[in-house]
Amino acid sequence: MRVVILGAGFAGLEAARALADTEVQVTLVDRHNHHLFQPLLYQVATAALSPGDIAWPIRAIFRRQRNLTVLMAEVEGVDAAARRVRLRGAAPLPYDRLVLATGATHSYFGHDEWAGVAPGLKTIEDATAIRRRLLLAFERAELTSDAEARRELLTFVVIGAGPTGVELAGAMVELARHAMPRDFRRINPAEARVVLVEAGPRVLPSFPEDLSAVAEASLRRMGVEIRTGTRVTGADGHGVQCGEERIPAATMVWAAGVMASPAGAWLGAPRDRAGRIQVAPDLSIPLMPEIFAVGDLAAARDGAGKPVPGNAPAAKQMGRHVGRLLAAEARGAAQRPDFAYRHHGDLATIGRRSAVVALGRWRLTGRLGWWFWGIAHVWYLVGFRSRALVSFQWLWSYATRQRGARLITEAPPAEQPVTTRAS
Amino acid sequence: MRVVILGAGFAGLEAARALADTEVQVTLVDRHNHHLFQPLLYQVATAALSPGDIAWPIRAIFRRQRNLTVLMAEVEGVDAAARRVRLRGAAPLPYDRLVLATGATHSYFGHDEWAGVAPGLKTIEDATAIRRRLLLAFERAELTSDAEARRELLTFVVIGAGPTGVELAGAMVELARHAMPRDFRRINPAEARVVLVEAGPRVLPSFPEDLSAVAEASLRRMGVEIRTGTRVTGADGHGVQCGEERIPAATMVWAAGVMASPAGAWLGAPRDRAGRIQVAPDLSIPLMPEIFAVGDLAAARDGAGKPVPGNAPAAKQMGRHVGRLLAAEARGAAQRPDFAYRHHGDLATIGRRSAVVALGRWRLTGRLGWWFWGIAHVWYLVGFRSRALVSFQWLWSYATRQRGARLITEAPPAEQPVTTRAS
Numbered sequence: 001m002r003v004v005i006l007g008a009g010f011a012g013l014e015a016a017r018a019l020a021d022t023e024v025q026v027t028l029v030d031r032h033n034h035h036l037f038q039p040l041l042y043q044v045a046t047a048a049l050s051p052g053d054i055a056w057p058i059r060a061i062f063r064r065q066r067n068l069t070v071l072m073a074e075v076e077g078v079d080a081a082a083r084r085v086r087l088r089g090a091a092p093l094p095y096d097r098l099v100l101a102t103g104a105t106h107s108y109f110g111h112d113e114w115a116g117v118a119p120g121l122k123t124i125e126d127a128t129a130i131r132r133r134l135l136l137a138f139e140r141a142e143l144t145s146d147a148e149a150r151r152e153l154l155t156f157v158v159i160g161a162g163p164t165g166v167e168l169a170g171a172m173v174e175l176a177r178h179a180m181p182r183d184f185r186r187i188n189p190a191e192a193r194v195v196l197v198e199a200g201p202r203v204l205p206s207f208p209e210d211l212s213a214v215a216e217a218s219l220r221r222m223g224v225e226i227r228t229g230t231r232v233t234g235a236d237g238h239g240v241q242c243g244e245e246r247i248p249a250a251t252m253v254w255a256a257g258v259m260a261s262p263a264g265a266w267l268g269a270p271r272d273r274a275g276r277i278q279v280a281p282d283l284s285i286p287l288m289p290e291i292f293a294v295g296d297l298a299a300a301r302d303g304a305g306k307p308v309p310g311n312a313p314a315a316k317q318m319g320r321h322v323g324r325l326l327a328a329e330a331r332g333a334a335q336r337p338d339f340a341y342r343h344h345g346d347l348a349t350i351g352r353r354s355a356v357v358a359l360g361r362w363r364l365t366g367r368l369g370w371w372f373w374g375i376a377h378v379w380y381l382v383g384f385r386s387r388a389l390v391s392f393q394w395l396w397s398y399a400t401r402q403r404g405a406r407l408i409t410e411a412p413p414a415e416q417p418v419t420t421r422a423s
Numbered sequence: 424m425r426v427v428i429l430g431a432g433f434a435g436l437e438a439a440r441a442l443a444d445t446e447v448q449v450t451l452v453d454r455h456n457h458h459l460f461q462p463l464l465y466q467v468a469t470a471a472l473s474p475g476d477i478a479w480p481i482r483a484i485f486r487r488q489r490n491l492t493v494l495m496a497e498v499e500g501v502d503a504a505a506r507r508v509r510l511r512g513a514a515p516l517p518y519d520r521l522v523l524a525t526g527a528t529h530s531y532f533g534h535d536e537w538a539g540v541a542p543g544l545k546t547i548e549d550a551t552a553i554r555r556r557l558l559l560a561f562e563r564a565e566l567t568s569d570a571e572a573r574r575e576l577l578t579f580v581v582i583g584a585g586p587t588g589v590e591l592a593g594a595m596v597e598l599a600r601h602a603m604p605r606d607f608r609r610i611n612p613a614e615a616r617v618v619l620v621e622a623g624p625r626v627l628p629s630f631p632e633d634l635s636a637v638a639e640a641s642l643r644r645m646g647v648e649i650r651t652g653t654r655v656t657g658a659d660g661h662g663v664q665c666g667e668e669r670i671p672a673a674t675m676v677w678a679a680g681v682m683a684s685p686a687g688a689w690l691g692a693p694r695d696r697a698g699r700i701q702v703a704p705d706l707s708i709p710l711m712p713e714i715f716a717v718g719d720l721a722a723a724r725d726g727a728g729k730p731v732p733g734n735a736p737a738a739k740q741m742g743r744h745v746g747r748l749l750a751a752e753a754r755g756a757a758q759r760p761d762f763a764y765r766h767h768g769d770l771a772t773i774g775r776r777s778a779v780v781a782l783g784r785w786r787l788t789g790r791l792g793w794w795f796w797g798i799a800h801v802w803y804l805v806g807f808r809s810r811a812l813v814s815f816q817w818l819w820s821y822a823t824r825q826r827g828a829r830l831i832t833e834a835p836p837a838e839q840p841v842t843t844r845a846s
Contacts, residue, residue, distance in 0.1 A: 033562060033831040050475035052828035059606035060829065069608040072562040072831075090566045124832050139456060139495040143513045183482035185492040385819050385827055389812065396808050404808055405475035406483065408456040408495075409547050 011295030011319035012101035018323025107259030160256030161198035434718030434742035435524035441746025530682030583679030584621035
């Protein structure tokens with residue numbers, strides 16, 4: 001049996017792993033060469049970690065899984081009738097079973113013109129671009145002699161107060177208040193404003209309400225200005241418009257909405273408003289039993305009919321479910337089990353020494369929550385090298401309040417594309 | 424006294440440090456926000472280290488030096504008559520003494536069209552661009568089914584066999600033969616060719632001859648093809664032309680020539696063929712006693728009339744000389760001492776466990792040389808954090824033969840430039 005998996009995020013990776021030690025011939029396709037630990041991407045964007053600390057070559061992860069081939073390629077579409085995946089610049093890839101795990105990207109709710117001024121945070125490139133803007137704003141503030149421009153440069157707006165928005169805002173205010181101040185002579189970085197804008201009534205809307213209250217109080221104490229119940233109606237290079245109020249700001253980050261990748265459209269599969277494929281209980285696509293959708297691409301429901309959240313643990317569970325199901329099928333199983341989602345908890349950090357954690361009815365907040373959060377995340381990193389590097393850098397930052405990866409890097413110089421004669 | 428230093432490489436940094444604890448008001452200007460440890464840049468290009476491991480925010484380095492202001496800005500020129508530096512987007516910067524330490528960049532000897540196909544290695548961006556091409560060549564070779572294209576993709580040419588070229592070629596062949604092989608299914612990365620082309624008669628032309636012979640033998644043993652006495656006469660996206668011979672290759676790196684930055688032209692100062700400013704014995708510019716040139720920008724001579732080499736130790740010595748001279752001048756000294764260059768030795772690594780070191784008449788080669796080289800380089804890194812990170816990653820690579828930073832990152836998405844109202 002030939003299984004093709006598209007996407008090497010959490011869901012695709014788990015599906016591939018569950019097929020180890022089977023007779024199945026697996027091909028894992030991704031347009032990047034690396035698997036990215038997205039939950040820590042905000043730490044790259046705020047100069048705490050380097051990209052290499054939280055990303056690993058996909059082929060190095062599967063070095064020992066000899067039934068698996070990794071291809072770095074752009075998928076152009078799926079020919080479901082012929083059971084083939086079309087790749088850019090390479091021969092089409094035939095499959096017996098196809099697993100779609102291509103994830104989601106940010107959505108500007110019809111305002112794509114905001115993408116240029118308020119970048120989202122999904123890839124390494126996004127993270128280094130945000131880091132560049134953030135650090136450059138302080139540099140330019142030090143350089144300018146215009147007071148109004150300086151205020152604009154020292155105002156940072158995060159749009160969307162889900163876990164990513166909350167973690168970004170917390171890390172930004174810490175950067176400004178604790179890591180930067182002694183480094184500048186003309187400005188006081190501690191005077192920087194960080195504004196967190198959320199359309200809903202509370203921060204961390206998907207978390208239990210009591211934790212939202214704790215998180216909001218912590219953020220305010222750290223110096224984050226919070227505007228809940230506030231919808232962004234405009235954005236340009238000099239600020240955002242929130243109804244009547246204008247917030248002048250040179251740097252904005254979009255953490256408000258996501259949209260599934262276009263894999264559903266390749267197949268004409270039924271989708272919800274966010275573009276996610278409405279899957280059957282076994283995570284296959286209705287009327288296409290040989291194709292599955294997992295992770296952020298899938299609109300799945302748990303046993304009680306509640307939507308499965310779009311986070312890393314859910315993606316891993318879905319990937320593992322489909323991988324195991326296919327392994328059983330390869331061994332001759334006729335029945336496919338339904339996917340059963342298990343919610344373990346919610347967690348988010350708020351700055352350097354504080355986090356909120358909900359595990360069922362249990363709550364951990366403040367410093368204890370932070371340690372739990374830190375250990376849980378180091379645990380889930382791939383390999384000894386990353387665990388050691390991330391732990392060391394966190395402990396170093398914890399002790400010194402410094403950031404280790406404060407690099408402003410430019411776009412690479414214009415280069416001639418590397419072409420092959422074959423393609 | 425107001426001292427302005429342009430450039431925060433080794434020379435500029437040492438000049439600034441030598442002015443600590445003086446009454447001098449120092450401004451250090453660089454177009455990057457970071458000081459880069461260039462001797463290890465080839466390790467970023469070959470995926471052994473992350474950019475953040477060998478670069479530090481300039482302002483963090485000078486956090487405690489309260490008489491120093493760091494500005495990240497592009498210099499547009501020097502108005503020597505008015506004693507002002509013109510900066511892009513900021514007010515002109517007046518000075519009493521000016522130190523030019525703007526370094527050098529690669530020179531294609533009149534063939535600037537080669538820049539697109541054979542990038543040089545001077546900045547973080549150069550290093551990540553080379554890393555991207557190198558890793559992408561293996562990915563594309565795995566993807567293609569055309570044998571000729573595959574051979575081209577698996578051929579890597581390094582042009583120029585100075586220390587950078589030798590270190591790059593050694594690291595590339597190790598990457599192909601030791602780190603990569605088990606990661607691919609369709610190609611055998613160990614079959615990759617690495618060709619080192621040098622116009623002169625031997626590798627490491629600036630080193631003692633016996634060390635060149637040792638280095639050449641080591642490189643050949645590791646699998647590097649060496650073409651000395653060979654001049655590149657053409658280069659395009661599919662290979663290089665060396666006289667009669669054509670070497671088909673998708674990836675080329677330029678390590679052959681350097682050209683001083685244009686600071687000399689700003690002033691109309693006398694320059695040599697490589698654009699370096701011909702300085703007086705005290706490193707000031709003839710007829711402009713208030714302006715100094717140090718590091719790769721300066722064509723200085725030692726006591727015996729021999730040219731001072733363009734390497735990191737020489738740059739540091741020049742920077743320190745001018746910094747001390749200005750500190751003395753600020754205290755009222757009337758005499759300026761001449762610069763006296765002291766040559767400590769030469770060293771270059773050749774792959775993972777081998778290096779050549781010349782210290783006067785002493786020689787260290789092979790594994791002993793490598794340990795000496797490694798410890799010397801860790802010693803010169805800035806701060807505990809980098810020393811710990813680099814040491815850990817080297818020991819990890821040494822033990823596992825793996826590379827930790829195998830990331831292919833794209834150019835950041837098109838972004839709207841961050842503009843300020845003032846500029």
